[in-house]
Amino acid sequence: MAPPTQQRNRGPAAASSNRAALVAAGRRLFAEEGYRVPLNAIAREAGVGQGVLYRHFPSRTDLALAVFSDNIDEIAQLAAEQTGPDAFLVLWDRIVGHLLESAAFVEALLDEDQRPEWAGAARLEALLGDALSRSQEAGLVDDKLTAGDVILLQRMLYGALVTAASREDARSSVVRVLELVDPRLAAVVSQR
Structure with missing residues (x-):
């Protein structure tokens, strides 16, 4: 044996x-x-x-923040690969995808005083600059939108997510917020 x-x-x-x-x-x-x-x-x-x-x-929070940090790493990789005029829209789609996937624990992090600016926001803002400029030059995104505005919009979407009654409501709330800001941004998410 x-x-x-x-x-x-x-x-x-x-x-x-x-x-x-x-x-x-x-x-x-x-x-x-x-x-x-x-x-x-x-x-x-x-x-x-x-x-x-x-x-x-x-701690549980350390693991959740690692998930968010991993999301930023993925966005950085994607940003390095995107060279076309629609680069920002590709990044935006993934950013919103991460938000929707994270809806279940975003509120808990906020309750533990871990704000979205936990350090990843500054890095994300820096990653978006070139891609946003290319998409604006192509007329795909409002030319007044700044990378800082994108971070603010992301925070607005957090609010819509954590106050939604259900997952389905969260998704439709995100799309509606984006329609109010810029229908072109909503169109990217609607295709998901």
């Missing part, structure tokens, strides 16, 4: 992949079950123990 195979603890060699698995699991479970999803469920989904989770993220 062969001895049972044991799963070996890879220790520090697995730190990077464990962190990535925890962020991915946190993103999915926060979106599906809300901000108060049990942390042991996130650890289990990531395939790690709770000790590993707490080593990487001492």
Whole structure:
């Protein structure tokens, strides 16, 4: 009879992949079950123990902020790939997608005094500049819109999300806010 195979603890060699698995699991479970999803469920989904989770993220808020930071990293990658006149609209679609996916735990972060300006806002504003200019020059976006206005609009959408009665209401509220500001921005989101 062969001895049972044991799963070996890879220790520090697995730190990077464990962190990535925890962020991915946190993103999915926060979106599906809300901000108060049990942390042991996130650890289990990531395939790690709770000790590993707490080593990487001492608090629930730390994990949620890591999800938001990961979103900004994705936007940065997307911004680097977009060179056409519709670059801003491509980025805007993804930004709003992140907002809609995060609706379940945005309010909880705000309750814990973690404002949207948690440091990612300044980075996002810097990422949008060139893409916004190209889209404005092509007439695809209002030429008066600034990257700072986009961050303010994002904050407005947070408000619409956290006060919505349901997920469906959240989506329609976001589209309506955008229609009021600039129908071209709403059209991008409506295609989702």
